[in-house]
Amino acid sequence: MKELLKAIFFVDLIKGLAVTFRNQKPSLIYTEQYPKERPFVAERYRGAPRLNVHPDTDETLCIACNLCALACPEQLIVVGAERNKETRRKELTTFTYDVSRCMFCGLCEDACPVDALELTQDFELASYTREGVIWDRQMLEEGPLPTEYKH
Amino acid sequence: MATSTTFLDTNELVLNMGPQHPSTHGVLRVILKLDGEKVMGADCVIGYLHRGVEKIAENRTYQQFAPYVDRMDYVAAVSNGLGYCLAVETLGGIEVPERAQCVRVILTELNRIASHLLWLGTHALDIGAMTPVFYCFREREEVLKIFEKYCGARLTTHAFRIGGLQYETYDTFEKDCHAFCDWFEKKVVEYEELLTTNRIWVGRTKGVGILDAEACKAYGVTGPVLRAAGVEWDLRKAQPYCGYEKYDFDIPTCAGGDTYDRYIVRMQEFHQSVRIIRQAVDSLPEGPIKGRVSKVFKPPVGEAYASIEAPKGELGYYVVSDGSTQPFRLRVRPPSFVNLQALDEMCRGCLVADVVAIIGTIDIVLGEVDR
Numbered sequence: 001m002k003e004l005l006k007a008i009f010f011v012d013l014i015k016g017l018a019v020t021f022r023n024q025k026p027s028l029i030y031t032e033q034y035p036k037e038r039p040f041v042a043e044r045y046r047g048a049p050r051l052n053v054h055p056d057t058d059e060t061l062c063i064a065c066n067l068c069a070l071a072c073p074e075q076l077i078v079v080g081a082e083r084n085k086e087t088r089r090k091e092l093t094t095f096t097y098d099v100s101r102c103m104f105c106g107l108c109e110d111a112c113p114v115d116a117l118e119l120t121q122d123f124e125l126a127s128y129t130r131e132g133v134i135w136d137r138q139m140l141e142e143g144p145l146p147t148e149y150k151h
Numbered sequence: 152m153a154t155s156t157t158f159l160d161t162n163e164l165v166l167n168m169g170p171q172h173p174s175t176h177g178v179l180r181v182i183l184k185l186d187g188e189k190v191m192g193a194d195c196v197i198g199y200l201h202r203g204v205e206k207i208a209e210n211r212t213y214q215q216f217a218p219y220v221d222r223m224d225y226v227a228a229v230s231n232g233l234g235y236c237l238a239v240e241t242l243g244g245i246e247v248p249e250r251a252q253c254v255r256v257i258l259t260e261l262n263r264i265a266s267h268l269l270w271l272g273t274h275a276l277d278i279g280a281m282t283p284v285f286y287c288f289r290e291r292e293e294v295l296k297i298f299e300k301y302c303g304a305r306l307t308t309h310a311f312r313i314g315g316l317q318y319e320t321y322d323t324f325e326k327d328c329h330a331f332c333d334w335f336e337k338k339v340v341e342y343e344e345l346l347t348t349n350r351i352w353v354g355r356t357k358g359v360g361i362l363d364a365e366a367c368k369a370y371g372v373t374g375p376v377l378r379a380a381g382v383e384w385d386l387r388k389a390q391p392y393c394g395y396e397k398y399d400f401d402i403p404t405c406a407g408g409d410t411y412d413r414y415i416v417r418m419q420e421f422h423q424s425v426r427i428i429r430q431a432v433d434s435l436p437e438g439p440i441k442g443r444v445s446k447v448f449k450p451p452v453g454e455a456y457a458s459i460e461a462p463k464g465e466l467g468y469y470v471v472s473d474g475s476t477q478p479f480r481l482r483v484r485p486p487s488f489v490n491l492q493a494l495d496e497m498c499r500g501c502l503v504a505d506v507v508a509i510i511g512t513i514d515i516v517l518g519e520v521d522r
Contacts, residue, residue: 007350016345020282030289042296044303044318073215105218105309106302110317119303 041121046104048122049097051140052115060141061116064092071111076101097140099125100133163191166503170199174277174507177517181494183506190506193498195491200521208481213239213313213448216478220468221307223485224519226269229262229298230461232311237392238468239313242455243448250438251315252393256431257328258301258310259393259459260424264335265294266462266514267417267424271342274414274511278355283345290338293331300327313448315441328432332425339421346414356411360497360509363408370493374464374486376513379416380408386460398430410512417514449476463487463514483522487515 006012032039041047052061064081080094109119122144127133164185169175178199184192204223208216220235221228233255240247247255272287295305300321302310310316346352362372364380377384385402387395403419405412452474458467464486473479490513497509 012348012350016282016349019341019345022341023286028289030292042299042303044301044321045299046303071215073211073218103218103222103307104304105307106304106317107215107218 041123043121045121045123046106046109046119048120048125048144049099049102049108049135049140050118050120050122050143051095051137052118053141060092060137061114062092062095063114063116064090065113067111067113068108068117071107073105073107074098074101074103077108092137095137095140097135098133099135100130168506170196175510175517176273176515179491179510179515179517179520181506181510183498183503185503188502190498190501190503193495193506195494197488197491197517197520200517202522204522205481205483208478210477212476213450213478216481217312218307218309220483221309222518223483223522224266224461224463224466224487224516225306226516227262227266227462228306228308229258229310230266230459230466232309233259233393234457234459234461234466234468236311236313237459238455238457238470239450240442241457242453242470242472243313243444243450245314245444246442247315247393248439248442249394249436251440251442253431253435254316254320254440255311255393256395256398257428257435258298260428260431261294261297261328261331263424263462264421265291267421268294270417270462270511270514271414274508274514275346275352277507277511278352280346280349280352283342286338286341286345290335293334297324297327297331300324312441312444314444315439317441319440320435325432325435328428332429336422336425339418343418347418353411355505355508356414356512357409358407359410359501359505360512361407361409362493362497366493366496367408370496371489372464372493374461374490374514375413375416375420376464376490376493378402379405379412381406386458386465390458392457392459395427397434398427400426410508413512447476449474458484461486463516463519464490485519485522487513487517487519488522491515491520 053059054061064079066079069077069079076098078096081090082093084091104119106119108117120143124144125133166183166185167180168183169180170178175181180196182194182196183190204219207219217232217235220231224231268287268291272284275283298308299305301324302308302318362376362380364382367377367380367382381404383402383404388402400423403416403423405415450472452472454469454471456467456469458465465484466486467484469482470478471480494509494513498506501509
């Protein structure tokens with residue numbers, strides 16, 4: 001009899017609907033209005049690569065040791081260096097980073113002994129051309145510019 | 152199981168389901184042999200997502216290959232990473248510090264919750280319950296936030312390294328885990344309210360896709376599918392790794408082996424995972440997070456197999472070393488691939504609509520099936 005009444009009055013259905021209506025509270029809404037609302041990414045987020053420069057002198061921190069290129073599973077980093085005749089040190093000339101093949105595993109930044117190469121919190125990496133996602137040294141030092149969306 | 156012939160066995164209709172079918176959870180193609188609405192057999196065609204991961208491993212160093220395993224079962228990337236790291240650590244005889252093991256347990260259990268949440272959401276969506284998927288993804292978001300704060304990535308985490316961990320836990324890690332556990336336990340009750348007694352849900356799942364214990368063992372099926380058939384087999388208890396023997400938890404089992412029982416088992420596993428996370432967070436020891444591994448890691452000549460209880464079943468990695476920096480051969484035993492083989496047996500005699508429920512209930516990820 002109880003089962004029959006339950007079946008007639010759709011008790012199981014009402015129970016489920018109660019959950020649905022409980023979750024209608026605006027404070028429980030999770031959707032982010034993306035270009036309008038910028039998502040907050042974690043401090044350790046592994047996003048766009050950056051080649052750090054010294055904040056005062058604007059000189060690159062990279063010592064052209066090539067360890068990042070060796071650590072990279074996809075072999076997408078190419079480090080170009082030249083030996084300075086006077087100081088007898090290797091100096092960085094070019095640095096190419098193919099972001100289109102990068103899987104942001106973080107092995108390159110772990111390998112870097114001087115914290116020059118870093119994966120940053122920038123995440124907008126889209127480009128109109130395939131060449132645009134192969135980043136050269138200048139792009140890596142400046143970083144991608146955050147796009148402003150107008151509507 | 153139903154009989155193989157009916158009074159109308161004049162002709163058999165072959166129906167291709169997938170690879171674009173939304174309920175095949177990716178790119179699975181199932182060739183169904185139909186007699187009217189009744190399924191007489193199902194052949195799986197796989198390989199649409201084959202990337203040759205095992206071959207890639209032969210051209211990468213041991214450390215370099217670690218990010219690739221995340222891309223096999225991308226829903227449970229942390230578990231994949233753990234399995235691979237365990238296999239290489241066994242091969243190289245590397246000791247993993249206590250703290251690293253404890254953090255590994257926390258993260259893999261969180262990942263189990265995330266994986267089961269995705270399963271619950273999509274499985275319910277396949278069967279026709281729209282509501283749970285939104286709630287499940289909301290809760291999964293919290294797990295992914297913990298991952299993002301811990302290692303900087305949400306899905307393909309690359310959280311573990313050979314020998315331990317790369318990242319120390321962040322400041323509020325323990326607090327976040329506890330907060331998540333407290334909040335999530337209430338949410339599981341909500342899902343149960345939505346589904347467990349719902350008559351449509353019960354009607355669509357009870358008695359559908361029965362796979363008994365004998366058949367499970369014959370196919371080598373593991374994970375919740377096996378436990379729903381009444382076999383109490385969980386590698387966390389059977390051959391503990393990462394210090395699972397220290398934690399107090401139960402193996403949920405059911406007896407029927409149908410879709411509904413698999414649902415019940417996974418719902419129980421939510422509670423067990425929460426239990427393990429709580430114990431692990433409370434007993435998180437201090438100490439180093441990475442064992443001694445040389446930068447140019449060359450394991451001795453030999454082979455090793457390590458398996459873990461991934462959310463979907465037994466996930467094993469078999470590594471053969473020739474003494475160089477790269478694996479000579481690497482073989483993965485993915486749970487989804489093995490569990491999928493039982494699809495034909497489960498589908499026979501069912502209706503076409505039930506096939507959707509059965510594919511959902513095995514909880515496959517095509518990235519892992521095809522590798």
